[in-house]
Amino acid sequence: MKVTVVGAGGNVGSTVALTLAQRDFAKEIIMVDIEKKEGDKTFYPSKGRALDQWEASPIHGFDTRLTGTVDYEDTAGSDVCVITAGVPRRPGMSRDDLLEINANIVSDVTKKLAAHSPDTILIVVSNPLDVMTYVAYEASGFDSNKVMGMAGILDTARYRAFLADELDISPKDIQALLLGGHGDTMVPLPRYTTVSGIPVTQMIDDNKLDAIVERTKKGGGEIVGLMGTSAWYAPGAAAAQMVESIMLDQNRIFPCCAWLTGEYGIDDLYVGVPVKLGHGGIKEIIEVDLNSEEQQLMDESATHVQSVLEDFKKLMSKESGG
Numbered sequence: 001m002k003v004t005v006v007g008a009g010g011n012v013g014s015t016v017a018l019t020l021a022q023r024d025f026a027k028e029i030i031m032v033d034i035e036k037k038e039g040d041k042t043f044y045p046s047k048g049r050a051l052d053q054w055e056a057s058p059i060h061g062f063d064t065r066l067t068g069t070v071d072y073e074d075t076a077g078s079d080v081c082v083i084t085a086g087v088p089r090r091p092g093m094s095r096d097d098l099l100e101i102n103a104n105i106v107s108d109v110t111k112k113l114a115a116h117s118p119d120t121i122l123i124v125v126s127n128p129l130d131v132m133t134y135v136a137y138e139a140s141g142f143d144s145n146k147v148m149g150m151a152g153i154l155d156t157a158r159y160r161a162f163l164a165d166e167l168d169i170s171p172k173d174i175q176a177l178l179l180g181g182h183g184d185t186m187v188p189l190p191r192y193t194t195v196s197g198i199p200v201t202q203m204i205d206d207n208k209l210d211a212i213v214e215r216t217k218k219g220g221g222e223i224v225g226l227m228g229t230s231a232w233y234a235p236g237a238a239a240a241q242m243v244e245s246i247m248l249d250q251n252r253i254f255p256c257c258a259w260l261t262g263e264y265g266i267d268d269l270y271v272g273v274p275v276k277l278g279h280g281g282i283k284e285i286i287e288v289d290l291n292s293e294e295q296q297l298m299d300e301s302a303t304h305v306q307s308v309l310e311d312f313k314k315l316m317s318k319e320s321g322g
Helices: 011-023 044-057 095-116 129-140 154-167 206-217 219-227 235-246 290-320
Strands: 002-006 027-032 035-039 039-045 065-069 082-083 121-124 147-150 252-261 268-276 283-285
Touching: 002 011, 002 095, 002 283, 011 027, 011 039, 011 044, 011 235, 027 044, 044 235, 082 095, 082 235, 095 121, 095 129, 095 290, 121 235, 129 147, 129 252, 129 290, 147 268, 147 283, 154 206, 154 235, 154 252, 154 268, 154 283, 206 219, 235 268, 252 283, 268 290
Parallel strands: 002 027, 002 082, 027 065, 082 121, 121 147
Antiparallel strands: 035 039, 147 252, 252 268, 268 283
16 A cells, blocks of 8 residues: 655654554555755755655554655555645735646646556645645546545644533543534534543533633634644644545545535535545545534535635636636
8 A cells, every 4th residue: 555645844744654654554655845946056855855764664563665855756546635735824925826836836736747647546635725635636537535635633632621620531432523614614512522532511501612712713713822833743743644544445434535416505616525435535525414503604604715716716717818
C-alpha cells in the first residue's frame, strides 16, 4: 500500500506522513514538495523531513518507508494522495488572492497526481478547503466519491477536546457531529453529541455548550493567535485518520467535505457531511434528520460556500479572458 503526501515539506503534510508511518500499515509513503532556494543554496524540505522521520523508525517501531522527492513520477501507483500544498493567507492578501494562488497550486498538483496514479483517491487539506476540494475534483476528472476534503474530523476533534476539558472526562468517550463548510459557518449539532451514549445536553448547561460551539468555530483562529501560524498536529492527524479508514476498508463514519447532489437539499457543491469511508473512497453519504433551526444553519453554511465558489469561478473566468 502506497500513500503520497503533497506539501510534505510543510508542517501539516509532514505530520500526515509521520502519523501514518507510526500506524505502520502502509508499505511506502512518498513525501512531495518543491525545492527551496535561498541565495546560492538549494534545499529539499520533503527529502529532509522524510529522512528525519525514517531515522526515527527504530524508536517509534515502524517499517513504513518514507521517501522525499520533488519528482511526481515517484508517486506513481499511489492508493491515496493527500494534498496539503498551498500558501497561508498573509497580511495584505485578500481572499481573492488566496483563492487564485491556491487554486492554481491545487489544480497543477492534482493533474500531476492523476496522471501518475489514475486510480488513486484524493484527500484535500489545502484552504479554502471546500473550494479547493472542488478544484481537485474538476482537475482530476475523477468520480466524486474519490475526491474529498478534510475538515469535519478536525472540527469535531476540537469540539470533543473542548467538551472533554469542560466535563473533565476522556475525549475518547465523546462522539460528535458537525456539518457545513469549514470555518465560521460550520454547523455543530449538540443534539447529536453524546458521552458514552448520554446526550451531552444532559451534562452541560446551554450557555457553556454554546460557548464551546463558538470556540470550535474559531478554533483555527485561536491557534493562529497563539502561534502566529496555522495548526498542524490536529489537521495532520485528521487527514491520516481518513487515509487509514480508506486503505484498511474500515467503513468508519466521519464528517468530510463531499460532493452533494440533492442531499440535505444541496446540489452540486462540496460541503461537510457524514460519510462512510472505506475501499474506493466515499461509499455512502449519510443524511441525518435535521430540525428547522439546524437545516437553516446548514442552508446558510452552504450559501456561504457557494458564494466563495462563485468568487473563484469569476476569478478563473477573468484569468482565461472570459
